[in-house]
Amino acid sequence: MNKIAVFGIFILLLACQNKIAEQELALLNGYWEIEKVILANGQIKEYNVNTTVDYIELKDLSGFRKKVYPKFDGSFDTSNDAEYFTIINRKDHFEINYKNELSEWIEVLKTLDENSFSVTNTENITYNYKRFKPISVNK
Numbered sequence: 001m002n003k004i005a006v007f008g009i010f011i012l013l014l015a016c017q018n019k020i021a022e023q024e025l026a027l028l029n030g031y032w033e034i035e036k037v038i039l040a041n042g043q044i045k046e047y048n049v050n051t052t053v054d055y056i057e058l059k060d061l062s063g064f065r066k067k068v069y070p071k072f073d074g075s076f077d078t079s080n081d082a083e084y085f086t087i088i089n090r091k092d093h094f095e096i097n098y099k100n101e102l103s104e105w106i107e108v109l110k111t112l113d114e115n116s117f118s119v120t121n122t123e124n125i126t127y128n129y130k131r132f133k134p135i136s137v138n139k
Contacts, residue, residue, distance in 0.1 A: 001094070009112075010054070010067075016127075019045075019092075020091060020093075020094060020109060020111075020112050024085060024112055024135060025058060025061070025094065025112070025113055025115075026058065027113065027114055027117070028056050028058050028063075028112065029055070029056060029058050029067070030051065030055070030056065030131065030132075031053050031055050031058060031127040031131070031132035032054045032055075032117070032130070032131060032132055033047070033050040033054070033129065033130060033132045034047045034050060034127060034128070034129055035047060035054050035116070035128045035129060035130040036128045037123055037125060037126065037127055038125070038126040038128070040123060040124040040125055051069065052067045052068065052069055053067070053068050053069075053070055053075050053076070053132045054066070054067060054068075055067075055068045055076075055078070058087070060084045061086060061087045061088075061089075062085065062087070063084070063085060063086070063087075064082040064084045064085065064087065065081070065082065065083045066078060066081060066082040066083070066084060067079070067081070067085060070132070070134060070135070070137060074134050083098050084098070084099065084100070085097055085098045085099075087109075093108050093109065093110075094108070094109040095107070095108055095109070096108075096109060096119065105121060105122065106121070106122055107118065107119035107121050107127075108120050109118065110126065115129070115130060115131045116128065116129060116131065117129050
């Protein structure tokens with residue numbers, strides 16, 4: 001009886017996993033800031049203030065990510081540098097494949113909703129992002 005209960009719980013957990021649908025990938029578009037990083041050894045680094053924000057633009061499973069620097073007036077400073085990527089739909093997850101002149105790397109998309117997402121790289125480091133909200137300075 002115990003084995004059946006354990007098996008049932010295992011199946012229930014698998015069924016409750018939040019799988020990301022391809023149409024949800026459009027939620028990646030926009031401005032994001034790192035909220036926390038979970039290192040491979042379990043150590044957590046929290047980010048309370050970010051001087052840079054990632055801008056992601058995605059269309060048809062390819063796009064780019066670039067660092068932008070928010071200003072108090074709501075605008076951004078940016079450079080022309082961008083990291084181009086493609087997204088590959090694997091059987092049970094989406095991989096974000098980056099390639100530039102100097103390197104290539106892969107991140108697995110773990111979670112995604114309208115306000116947050118997380119990715120894990122090949123070194124088992126997980127990056128948790130939250131939607132960027134500009135600082136409001138009233139005159």
